[in-house]
Amino acid sequence: AQSVTQLDSQVPVFEEAPVELRCNYSSSVSVYLFWYVQYPNQGLQLLLKYLSGSTLVESINGFEAEFNKSQTSFHLRKPSVHISDTAEYFCAVSNSGGYQKVTFGIGTKLQVIP
């Protein structure tokens, strides 16, 4: 069975400051890793994903995440946050391969303070 641990339920950060949202996973097989973002009263949107290749993956709005196999981590970072980044962020894992079901972490609420 797979599991995802997001250690921080809430992360307050001032605007333009850097942020890191932590994610650790456990799995006995090869995995794909994802970060999804959920704005209030909306569904989830894919932020970025790691499938294979380069361990550093980036999103179009400045977030990046690095896959660390030895530490079984996939932390999400942004060097300078904006008010509009306030949302719930979910880390997720699936078995590698197509059309796999996904296991989500509990989520981290990022609160950007003006």
Add this chain to the structure above:
Amino acid sequence: GAVVSQHPSWVICKSGTSVKIECRSLDFQATTMFWYRQFPKQSLMLMATSNEGSKATYEQGVEKDKFLINHASLTLSTLTVTSAHPEDSSFYICSAFSPTGDQETQYFGPGTRLLVL
């Protein structure tokens, strides 16, 4: 991009009534859809995998007689909460893979908020 819609976006019902939630893939055909439930301040929990033309596959602990899933066409899956009770109040979200997209990305609907009084 692939778009998934849900209807209704929110519903309030009395205890004991049944509620049907629709999940549609608007610009693609989805042979497989997923239904999730999200309680306040918790993560999404997979309830079942909906397969077009066959029975849904339910996750352990999910009552299939209570949460009826019908995937009658390649663009529509429905979740019916039968005899709803206050503890069924939750945010229900569906998702689907797009056959024209990559095989790893699920596209999520906007969710349906159910409140059972």
